[in-house]
Amino acid sequence: MNIYVSNLSYAVNDSDLRDLFGEYGEISSAKVIMDRESGRSRGFGFVEMPSDTEGQKAIDELNQVEYDGKVINVNVAKPRTDRPRNNNYNRGGYRSERKY
Structure with a gap:
């Protein structure tokens, strides 16, 4: 199960996340x-x-809990949608052939 965690303190690192979720089961990453x-x-x-069961338990128990001074949001991660690349095409100018 892929889990999305938001509103993390800027001091939280990968190891902290692993320790926090490790209390609920095995962590792949x-x-x-x-x-x-x-x-x-x-x-x-x-x-x-x-394990989806362990992942769901972690979501249920950690969502809206204070961690490192902030109330975190924990949800099932949604699949990433492909976004069109901007590539700075025709950015801000009225002449698209302009060289930057």
Whole structure:
């Protein structure tokens, strides 16, 4: 089961997530998403648990619980939808052939 965790403190790291969810069962992976530019946490992450039963128990017991000073949201992760790439095409100018 893939689990989405949001409203995380910026101090929370992968190991913290693994420890938090490890109380409910086996963890396949735990990842806090980091900003590419600043290297700082984006305040959310994903946990993967092989057992749906253990994953659901973790969701039920951790959703809306205070963790590291913030009330976290814990839900089943929705599949990622493909978004069209922007590629900065025709950004802000009135002439699309303009070179940047």
